[in-house]
Every structure is written in C-alpha cells, then in structure tokens.
Amino acid sequence: MEKSFSRSSRIAQELQKHIAIIIQYFLKDPRFKTIITVSEVVVSKDLSYAQVFVSFLEKNHNLSIKKLLNLLNKASGYIRKLLCKKLKLRIIPNIVFYYDDSFSKGNKISLLLNKLIKKNNVI
Template sequence: MEKECGRLQRIAQELHREIAVILQSEIRDPRLNIMVTVSGVDVSRDLSHAKVFVTFLNEKEDVQIQMRLLVLSKVSGYIRTLLSKVMTLRVIPRLTFCHDNSLIEGERMSSLISSLVTLDTHRRALAEDKMEEGHLNS
C-alpha cells in the first residue's frame, strides 16, 4: 500500500512536469495567450483520471478563467497524445483541468492581515494619545 502511494506521487509529479512543458511549448491556441501555470496534479488510484490544477497569470475575471478552462478541456486529448509519447504508462489518465484559486485566496488573506495590523497600530496610537492626555490633565 505504501509503495502504491509513492508510485502515485511520482506519476503525479511527472505528469505535472510534462503537462507544464506541453502547455508552455506545444499549445498555441490564441485563447490561451496568457501564461498558464500548473500548480498541482492529483491522480486517481487506478491512474484513469488526473485532476490538473492551473492558474492563469494576472487573471481574476471568472468568465475569462472559465473560458480558458474550457479551452484546456478541449485540447486535453491532444495533451494526452503528447504525454503518451514522453511517458511510459500503459494508460495515460484522462485530464480534468481545474482552476487553483489558492494564489488569489492567499493574496486576500494577506491583505486582510495587513489591514488588521494597520488598524491595530492605529488603535494603539490613539490609546497612547488618550493616556498621555489623561496624565497631562492630572
């Protein structure tokens, strides 16, 4: 069982690497005129399916993201053909492309933390000013 998990991880890493290369060098669709980054690949236990997580550089509009995912799903057969030429698997998994929003979520969390730190600093400064006024009036 342990060996199987290691094998799945190695296959997922190899798929990750090869799909990234294919997307950068082989796919010439004008609708994908933006940098596509493969952030991860999850492979099913039987190697029949692979979920490919992608991000698009500076793309935040949901409509554009969905359109680009649709394009990727339409070229997934071609990507599988190219994968079969470079990988020595009996069956190349069917590819499902999903948007990885962890980068956007990370940016959102970072901005929330920054705004809370700024707010806390401002409140502390106001509290210190009030304490100084109280000592001066005494």
C-alpha cells in the first residue's frame, strides 16, 4: 500500500514552515526591507538539496530581485544552522533560493480577464 504523503514531501512542508519563520524573525539584515514569502520547497530524493521558491512584496526597496536572491543564498548557511536546531533530521539539505514569479503572472492574467469582462459586459 502506497503512502499518501512521501517522506520528502513531509520534510519539504516542514522546511517551508521553518524557513519562513527564520527569514521573518532571525534574519536581521537591514537590506531586507521587503516582505519575503516562501511559496514552495522542493527536496531532492536523497534529501541533500532543497530548492526554496520565494517571492517578494516589492515596496520601496532599492535592491533588485537578483541582489535579494544573492543575499538569501549567502545567508543559506546560517539558515541551515538554525534548521539543525529546529528539526531532528540526520541530513539537513543544502538550500538554494529561487524567485517565484507565479503570483505576478497570475495577477496579470486576472487583470486581463477583468478588462475582457468589462469590455464585453459579461458577468
């Protein structure tokens, strides 16, 4: 009988929760003036690597997305150290941050659909 959730997906969910808390409360870098949201974590089958997809609420910050991702990737060792204290795993995966632009794409599609509805008077 196959399990409904694999071990890697359960670990990915726990990593997502803990990484979001660590970014919000423990990263004290003043360059992070934007809100960072962890949207998804994908863990490799051998649990040695984790791809962390983040999005930014862009409000009056001077750093580009590329620079913010670079800062997060430089802080991944510190985040991994804090994860070692929070999670009881034999192997804490190496973390690599990626930008997730699905929210902005979804917002653009929603705006286009709203314009079409208003143009055609379809409710």
